[in-house]
Amino acid sequence: MNKQKSRECQPCTACCDGWLQIVVEGKPVYPGKPCHHSTGSGCNDYANRPVDPCQQFICGWRMDDSPLPDWMKPSNAKVVVLFNQTQWRGMPVDVAVPVGRRIPPRALNWLQQFAQTRQRGLLYSEQIVENGQFSNRQAAHVYGPPEFQQEMAQRMQSGLPLW
Ligand code: SF4
Ligand code: SF4
Numbered sequence: 001m002n003k004q005k006s007r008e009c010q011p012c013t014a015c016c017d018g019w020l021q022i023v024v025e026g027k028p029v030y031p032g033k034p035c036h037h038s039t040g041s042g043c044n045d046y047a048n049r050p051v052d053p054c055q056q057f058i059c060g061w062r063m064d065d066s067p068l069p070d071w072m073k074p075s076n077a078k079v080v081v082l083f084n085q086t087q088w089r090g091m092p093v094d095v096a097v098p099v100g101r102r103i104p105p106r107a108l109n110w111l112q113q114f115a116q117t118r119q120r121g122l123l124y125s126e127q128i129v130e131n132g133q134f135s136n137r138q139a140a141h142v143y144g145p146p147e148f149q150q151e152m153a154q155r156m157q158s159g160l161p162l163w
Contacts, residue, residue, distance in 0.1 A: 007062045012075035013038060014099045015057060019080060019127075021136065022053045031127050031134035060094070067114065074099050077107040085123075086163040088148050093121035095163060101127045101134075112143050121148050123162050 016038040018029040060081035061068045074080045078099040085095040115122040121144035128137040142152040
């Protein structure tokens with residue numbers, strides 16, 4: 001969505017396709033309900049795209065000094081990574097959202113290794129399919145220290161947001 005000098009979005013359209021659940025010009029965008037400006041391969045009004053969220057948002061793959069390797073581009077790895085979405089007891093916590101139903105094993109393994117070696121928490125989601133179609137609901141999974149997992153499980157049971 002936003003332009004960075006080193007990595008380009010195209011041909012990725014994960015943001016515009018609704019995997020992150022955003023609101024564009026007052027209209028909800030979610031899995032199965034792409035942005036009304038999305039052509040499937042880009043934006044039909046890119047010059048006039050809204051500041052929030054389109055111009056402001058940048059995923060973890062496109063951010064400056066991204067630790068994600070080239071192959072983790074969301075259109076290729078089928079995951080959008082958002083670094084430092086929250087903290088738990090001083091530990092940075094990253095969030096990963098699938099481009100599709102689930103994060104593929106290769107990408108999930110990479111993210112779990114990264115969380116482990118860098119001492120970070122990882123929250124990742126799985127899209128819930130209802131009647132053969134993507135819904136706007138997700139199941140959440142937690143990776144990290146046991147106490148972190150327990151606390152996040154309690155928050156989920158209590159219906160509290162994880163980040
Ligand atoms: S997910 Fe990242 S690479 Fe893909 S369109 Fe959005 S900002 Fe660009
Ligand atoms: S307005 Fe354009 S850049 Fe923004 S979400 Fe829609 S298609 Fe993507």
